Amino acid sequence: MTGVEAAVGRICQALVKQLAASWFRERKADSRRGRDLTSLIRARFPLPRDERDVLSALWQVEDQVTAKLAPACARLAHGLPENEVTAALDAVTDTLADADLSDEALVGVDLDPVALYQEIRRGQPLAVRRAGPEPRAAELYDAALRRACVALAHLARELPEFQGVSAVASLRRLTSISSKLDVLLDRLPAPAAGERFRDDYLAFVASTLDRLDLLGLSMRNRPRLALSMAYLSLSVNSEERRRARTDLIKDWFATARRDHGTTRVERALSASSRVLVLGDAGSGKTTLLHWIAVTAARSGFSGELVRWNGRVPFLVTLARFPNATLPAPEDFVFDLLAAEQPEGWVRERLRTGDALVLADGVDEVPPTRRRVVREWLRELCSAYPEATYVVTSRPAAADRLWLADEDFSSVTLDRMSSPDIQVFVDRWHAAAADARSLPCDISELPAAKERLRRQLSARPHLRMLATNPLLCAMLCALNLERTAELPRNRIDLYRKALDMLLHLRDSERGIDSPLDTAEKTALLRDLAWRLTTGNRAEMATSTMLEYLGHKLPGMPNVDLDADEVAGLLLARSGVLREPTPGRVDFVHRTFQEFLAAEEAMEDHQVHTLVANAHRDSWWETIVMACGHAKRPQLRELLSELLERAEREPRYARRLRLLTAACLETVTEIDPVLLAGIETMIRTKLVPPRSLRETRSLSGIGHRVLRYLPPNLTGLSENAAQATVRTAWQTGDAEAIVRLAGYARDPRVGVQTELITAWDYFDPETYAIEVLADAPLLEGWVSVWSARLIPHLRHLRNLAGVMLAADESGTD
Numbered sequence: 004m005t006g007v008e009a010a011v012g013r014i015c016q017a018l019v020k021q022l023a024a025s026w027f028r029e030r031k032a033d034s035r036r037g038r039d040l041t042s043l044i045r046a047r048f049p050l051p052r053d054e055r056d057v058l059s060a061l062w063q064v065e066d067q068v069t070a071k072l073a074p075a076c077a078r079l080a081h082g083l084p085e086n087e088v089t090a091a092l093d094a095v096t097d098t099l100a101d102a103d104l105s106d107e108a109l110v111g112v113d114l115d116p117v118a119l120y121q122e123i124r125r126g127q128p129l130a131v132r133r134a135g136p137e138p139r140a141a142e143l144y145d146a147a148l149r150r151a152c153v154a155l156a157h158l159a160r161e162l163p164e165f166q167g168v169s170a171v172a173s174l175r176r177l178t179s180i181s182s183k184l185d186v187l188l189d190r191l192p193a194p195a196a197g198e199r200f201r202d203d204y205l206a207f208v209a210s211t212l213d214r215l216d217l218l219g220l221s222m223r224n225r226p227r228l229a230l231s232m233a234y235l236s237l238s239v240n241s242e243e244r245r246r247a248r249t250d251l252i253k254d255w256f257a258t259a260r261r262d263h264g265t266t267r268v269e270r271a272l273s274a275s276s277r278v279l280v281l282g283d284a285g286s287g288k289t290t291l292l293h294w295i296a297v298t299a300a301r302s303g304f305s306g307e308l309v310r311w312n313g314r315v316p317f318l319v320t321l322a323r324f325p326n327a328t329l330p331a332p333e334d335f336v337f338d339l340l341a342a343e344q345p346e347g348w349v350r351e352r353l354r355t356g357d358a359l360v361l362a363d364g365v366d367e368v369p370p371t372r373r374r375v376v377r378e379w380l381r382e383l384c385s386a387y388p389e390a391t392y393v394v395t396s397r398p399a400a401a402d403r404l405w406l407a408d409e410d411f412s413s414v415t416l417d418r419m420s421s422p423d424i425q426v427f428v429d430r431w432h433a434a435a436a437d438a439r440s441l442p443c444d445i446s447e448l449p450a451a452k453e454r455l456r457r458q459l460s461a462r463p464h465l466r467m468l469a470t471n472p473l474l475c476a477m478l479c480a481l482n483l484e485r486t487a488e489l490p491r492n493r494i495d496l497y498r499k500a501l502d503m504l505l506h507l508r509d510s511e512r513g514i515d516s517p518l519d520t521a522e523k524t525a526l527l528r529d530l531a532w533r534l535t536t537g538n539r540a541e542m543a544t545s546t547m548l549e550y551l552g553h554k555l556p557g558m559p560n561v562d563l564d565a566d567e568v569a570g571l572l573l574a575r576s577g578v579l580r581e582p583t584p585g586r587v588d589f590v591h592r593t594f595q596e597f598l599a600a601e602e603a604m605e606d607h608q609v610h611t612l613v614a615n616a617h618r619d620s621w622w623e624t625i626v627m628a629c630g631h632a633k634r635p636q637l638r639e640l641l642s643e644l645l646e647r648a649e650r651e652p653r654y655a656r657r658l659r660l661l662t663a664a665c666l667e668t669v670t671e672i673d674p675v676l677l678a679g680i681e682t683m684i685r686t687k688l689v690p691p692r693s694l695r696e697t698r699s700l701s702g703i704g705h706r707v708l709r710y711l712p713p714n715l716t717g718l719s720e721n722a723a724q725a726t727v728r729t730a731w732q733t734g735d736a737e738a739i740v741r742l743a744g745y746a747r748d749p750r751v752g753v754q755t756e757l758i759t760a761w762d763y764f765d766p767e768t769y770a771i772e773v774l775a776d777a778p779l780l781e782g783w784v785s786v787w788s789a790r791l792i793p794h795l796r797h798l799r800n801l802a803g804v805m806l807a808a809d810e811s812g813t814d
Contacts, residue, residue, distance in 0.1 A: 006085055007077045007302070007312075008069065010092035014147065015068040017099040018155050068154050075150065077302040078201070079143050081313025081357070091140040095147045098123060099155075109159055116156040120149050197345050201315065204340055208316060209300040211337065212293045235427055235472070237287055238787075239268045239280070239414035268414065273307035275412040276391045277384065279405065281398045282416035283698060284593045284623055285473025288395035291416075292318060292361040295393065299359055314391065315352045316359040321376060322367035322540035323586065329379040332387075335360075356389030366400030367592070369538035370618055377406065384409050398695060399619030418470035418732070420762040422788050427472065428455060431479045443483060455482040455489075464491050464705075467734030470763075473591060494630035494668050497597045504577035518571060522561055526568065527578055528602035529554045531589065535599040535624055536611070541588035544569070544581070593623065600627035604636055613643045616661055617654040625661060630668030638673050641665060641680065659687050660699040667704050684710050690718055691725040701732035708733060708741050715748045724752030731760035739764060739772050746777040754780050762788050770794040 080088040102108075102123045112118035268291060272278055282288045296316035298304050304311045317335035324330070332349040334341070352358040360383065368376055384392060394406065403413035419427060432452045436445055443451065455478065459466045469475040474493065477500045481489055484503050490496040505520045518526075533550050534542060542550075551565040563571070572579045573587070578598075580590050589595040603612055603624070612628055615621040625644075629637055641662055648658035663684050666672075684703075689710045691697050700707050711730055715723040723745075730741045746757060757777060761769050774784075775797050782802025786792060795801060 008073045011073040012069050013096045015065045017096045019065045021104045087140040091143040116153040120152040205300040213297045238417040239271045271414045277411040279411045279413040280395045285471045286416040287472045314359045318361045321364045325539045353387035353390045358390040360392045362394045365396035367540040528598045531595045531598035532602040547587050596623040600624045601631045604631040609640050629665040664699045690722045697729045700729045705733050705735035720752045727756040742773045749778045766794045770797040
């Protein structure tokens with residue numbers, strides 16, 4: 004509960020007490036002062052059962068009034084210091100408690116809310132001074148008191164005492180009074196057009212975006228979890244924070260830099276009004292923006308983001324503008340409400356700083372259009388500098404300096420730690436319990452969850468897959484579907500997930516489909532490839548029908564037309580969706596990439612893949628194409644990538660990193676070609692020059708460990724730090740041996756990475772074998788997870804510990 008909700012709750016308690024006192028015919032104001040609601044009811048209804056019934060009904064009234072008044076008060080309180088808000092609203096509580104609201108007083112103003120307000124203010128001329136010195140606090144006091152008087156007058160008018168009904172009948176009718184409360188409070192004085200539209204818009208945002216698909220659990224009625232309940236705070240890394248720590252490490256007690264290289268994303272967002280959030284596929288970028296929008300719409304921020312309460316979120320999905328003009332401010336509003344917005348309403352929110360602009364998916368815009376996106380953001384920031392901006396992208400499409408000229412800070416979403424994974428698994432299974440249909444009995448959920456926990460604990464490769472939120476969700480679904488061993492790699496994981504989505508769920512329910520799994524897959528592959536070659540992430544429904552119309556004539560066993568196939572794929576595939584009317588995309592972009600990669604190999608499109616290999620939007624498609632390729636195709640693809648790297652120095656390092664990353668999905672390869680790639684990795688790529696390159700190298704899997712140097716001698720701090728990160732991001736037990744060889748390097752970047760990595764391995768083994776003799780950060784270490792604390796005793800150079808609060812609730 005926020006401070007505003009708590010304060011409004013106290014107002015409503017006072018209001019309901021006055022209501023009860025009027026009903027129970029305690030006619031004099033003095034006779035009710037100093038008596039709580041329970042004592043008032045007990046005096047009127049001495050039987051315990053009646054007392055409980057009346058209390059319950061009045062509490063219901065209290066809750067309903069609070070729910071109605073709190074959002075309006077929260078908006079009015081936006082920008083005021085918290086102590087001023089509390090003082091103003093508590094002054095309203097005191098005013099209601101001290102006011103003469105006896106029968107005579109209420110009848111004297113004919114139960115008119117305006118006259119009642121004026122009478123109360125005349126009776127307590129100094130009450131507003133309790134609201135505090137800030138002029139806006141006085142305005143908040145007046146507005147809240149007016150609304151309380153409207154609620155009190157309307158409710159009192161419904162009381163039976165003003166209609167001559169007996170007390171017994173009163174008790175029977177109390178519930179009906181509560182049920183009419185929404186109607187009564189809707190008679191509050193009509194707000195201005197802008198305020199009324201704001202209420203409608205925020206309600207629409209909250210209801211539309213507060214949903215999280217439980218991927219893989221059903222088709223037609225895909226179960227959804229309230230995002231506001233399921234949201235998991237993730238960690239981020241900030242390069243700027245590391246460089247600052249290098250300069251200021253000598254003064255640990257005067258600064259907060261004793262933490263390791265990560266911080267929770269909410270803290271990072273609170274530190275700047277302009278943030279670029281980078282993250283790999285499935286890392287939670289879109290989910291983060293949806294959570295921000297929903298929480299802002301409900302004024303539900305707490306902690307370091309509490310100042311964002313009262314701001315209006317505008318979510319701009321950049322994938323919807325692959326070639327079209329980027330939206331003007333008036334186009335930020337969702338389609339269904341666009342026609343109702345007052346003229347200039349969005350621009351006024353931007354101008355006053357009440358707006359949160361959430362731009363999602365720079366990487367989903369064609370590379371040739373990204374300059375246009377950056378210019379669009381620059382113009383917005385220049386025209387409306389007081390607004391808050393959060394932009395997301397995959398790192399390959401926008402580096403940390405991409406928006407530096409516009410004063411954006413940048414952070415990169417980290418992989419989930421072991422405690423994060425545990426919380427994710429718990430919440431996923433709790434959500435599954437509310438699903439309409441499950442592949443198992445609901446009573447089997449606890450056992451399924453524990454089975455998954457055991458597999459994650461015993462299998463490092465599986466645990467590394469689970470550090471990605473999307474892949475972790477897919478593992479949860481597959482584990483629930485089957486008791487067999489879970490996949491060991493991404494390709495197998497996507498394959499099994501698609502098999503479940505396209506076939507198993509329907510077949511186990513006995514649902515016949517006019518399309519078999521192979522036919523569905525062929526159609527989806529074609530759509531995915533067309534999107535990929537067009538550098539798009541979504542298409543118009545009419546475009547999809549056109550593509551299906553071209554594909555279907557070559558499928559002799561399909562007797563459906565394009566409209567029927569489109570309806571079937573959207574309703575039953577679980578892979579395609581319609582995010583907005585008239586637009587179609589894949590349920591997650593990684594499914595598009597996986598299917599496009601398979602289509603490329605089926606259609607022998609090696610040349611097209613190589614020609615686009617320098618484009619960041621093709622990286623994942625090419626990596627997964629190697630997992631689909633037959634041996635001749637694989638040899639052709641990797642050989643041509645290496646040849647292009649030699650021909651085009653401009654793209655050489657990127658193409659070599661891509662070739663190395665492809666080894667992640669390769670099952671079998673020509674030994675001579677493999678030897679050539681390994682020589683290239685050792686001579687051209689290792690050690691990595693920067694942190695940006697580490698994810699590409701760690702994508703090779705545990706094999707990358709054999710290419711890393713045994714020690715960090717002769718490496719710059721950036722290269723040394725990147726080498727350490729490359730090692731620990733493999734998640735393999737073998738990495739501990741390599742990290743132990745780096746542990747005594749005293750440089751801040753190296754020690755920061757070593758401490759960060761602790762949370763991704765068995766804590767005791769890591770403490771003994773890696774950190775035991777490490778110099779740490781001048782003897783200091785930051786601990787984010789409670790599970791690490793018992794093992795601090797193994798750190799022989801430990802001088803101090805900073806226990807960092809974990810806001811995610813993982814400990």
